[in-house]
Amino acid sequence: MPFEGSCHCGAVTFSVDADAPTSAKSCNCSHCRRKGFLWAFFPREVFGLKSGEDVLTSYGFGRRIIDHVFCSRCGTQAFALGTAPGGAETAAINLRCVPDIDLDALKIERVDGARY
Numbered sequence: 001m002p003f004e005g006s007c008h009c010g011a012v013t014f015s016v017d018a019d020a021p022t023s024a025k026s027c028n029c030s031h032c033r034r035k036g037f038l039w040a041f042f043p044r045e046v047f048g049l050k051s052g053e054d055v056l057t058s059y060g061f062g063r064r065i066i067d068h069v070f071c072s073r074c075g076t077q078a079f080a081l082g083t084a085p086g087g088a089e090t091a092a093i094n095l096r097c098v099p100d101i102d103l104d105a106l107k108i109e110r111v112d113g114a115r116y
């Protein structure tokens with residue numbers, strides 16, 4: 001069943017045409033640790049931005065292979081868009097921005113992003 005998420009102020013809303021994940025990736029890199037992301041990755045084609053394109057702004061760093069877009073009103077980064085190593089267009093969803101997901105029930109997979 002598709003699930004939906006949003007930034008804090010509600011300007012940015014999106015839907016993902018996939019079942020809500022039961023696990024999330026928690027990464028210890030300099031960016032993820034500061035923002036506290038809980039990521040789940042999907043093919044880009046199941047991701048749909050429903051509103052907020054006009055308020056999205058982007059934070060680029062490092063090799064800039066990932067578009068870290070966030071809401072310019074409330075500062076929330078609800079998702080990121082990038083290309084997987086194999087070339088597949090990917091949407092990474094910050095599960096903290098999906099109200100229907102019980103964060104405490106997620107199986108957390110640790111990612112050692114600090115190594116790279």
Ligand SMILES: [Zn+2]
Nearest residue numbers: 007009071074
């Ligand atoms: Zn917002």
